Amino acid sequence: MIERLELFIALARERHFGRAAEACGITQPTLSSAIKQLEASLGVMLVKRGSRFGGLTPEGELVLGWAQRLVGDSHAMREEVxxxxxxxxxxxxxxxxxxxxxxxxxxxxxxxxxxxxxxxxxxxxxxxxxxxxxxxxxxxxxxxxxxxxxxxxxxxxxxxRERYHLVTAADGPFADVEAVSWADLASLPLCLLTPDMQNRRIIDQHLAEAGALVRPTLESNSMIVLFSHIRTGKWSSIMPGNLIRTLGLSEAVRTIPIMAPVASxxxxxxxxxxxxxxxxxxxxxxxxxxxxxxxxxxxxx
The missing domain is CATH 3.40.190.10 (Periplasmic binding protein-like II)
Incomplete structure (x- = not known):
């Protein structure tokens, strides 16, 4: 039963019989057979079927929650032993x-x-x-x-608590200041994380509250990509202080806390x-x- 529930969880996650079978390392007919056996043992239809995966039935959604708890408990039991x-x-x-x-x-x-x-x-x-x-x-x-x-x-x-800093050229327009405001950042071409990242949504929120309209000149889902551009001294960004300290700065770059207002x-x-x-x-x-x-x-x- 546990193995069938694991396969059912995989199908619910992938929402495709072929991808779920591949993720589980089995053939698609084997997966389909296991789901049918699970449905037969429970006496309900779990999956809407057609020419392709049509989603879970209401009963399937209910069983999915139970399946996740049961499989989790099974894993915990084996690990504890x-x-x-x-x-x-x-x-x-x-x-x-x-x-x-x-x-x-x-x-x-x-x-x-x-x-x-x-x-x-x-x-x-x-x-x-x-x-x-x-x-x-x-x-x-x-x-x-x-x-x-x-x-x-x-x-x-x-x-x-994550606190935010401007990372910018050491000889740039903020070379002599000890702190900046969110509104100050509107004048800079920034490289930022992509909008699907919550860090980016947080930064966008604080910029919008300060009335700063920013259009990033570069976006990436990798902090390493952003940091490699910042280290050239030709790009600016907004980053958490702990990340900056860990990765280190080149002489061409300095970090300035964003203090008006302080956000964390x-x-x-x-x-x-x-x-x-x-x-x-x-x-x-x-x-x-x-x-x-x-x-x-x-x-x-």
């Missing part, structure tokens, strides 16, 4: 917003030292994708904003709202709660 025999081990899958990637090592490094049997998979994703990955068991932990857009049914661990947004860990979690997720969340008290702007004191 394994941990009781061999100690904490396994792969922890972390999905993080680009703006928070620079501080992930603050958690993974001490955790790996304490639990050498653990490995990590770290993905850069949008905040929306992070919630979806966790809900579909494709990620264990998310690192995202906690106070700007709805999280849904998630548990969260606050980590630090809470970044933290999220995980599925279920009890119990796997021992790996539980231990990581507990370690994060302890470490979070030592963080200032995402960097350990």
């Amino acid at each position: 394994k941990a009781s025999r061999h100690g904490l081990s396994g792969r922890l899958r972390i999905a993080a917003i680009p703006a928070a990637l620079a501080m992930v090592a603050e958690f993974t490094t001490p955790f790996r030292e304490a639990h050498p049997g653990v490995t990590f998979s770290i993905l850069s994703r949008t905040s929306v994708d992070i919630l979806s990955l966790i809900g579909n068991f494709d990620a264990d932990i998310g690192i995202t904003y906690l106070d700007n857009e709805p999280l849904g049914r998630m548990i969260s661990v606050p980590l630090y 947004h809470l970044v933290g860990l999220v995980a599925a709202h279920r009890d119990p979690h796997t021992p790996l997720v539980t231990t990581f969340l507990n370690a994060a709660r302890k470490l979070s008290h030592t963080l200032v702007d995402g960097v350990a004191k």
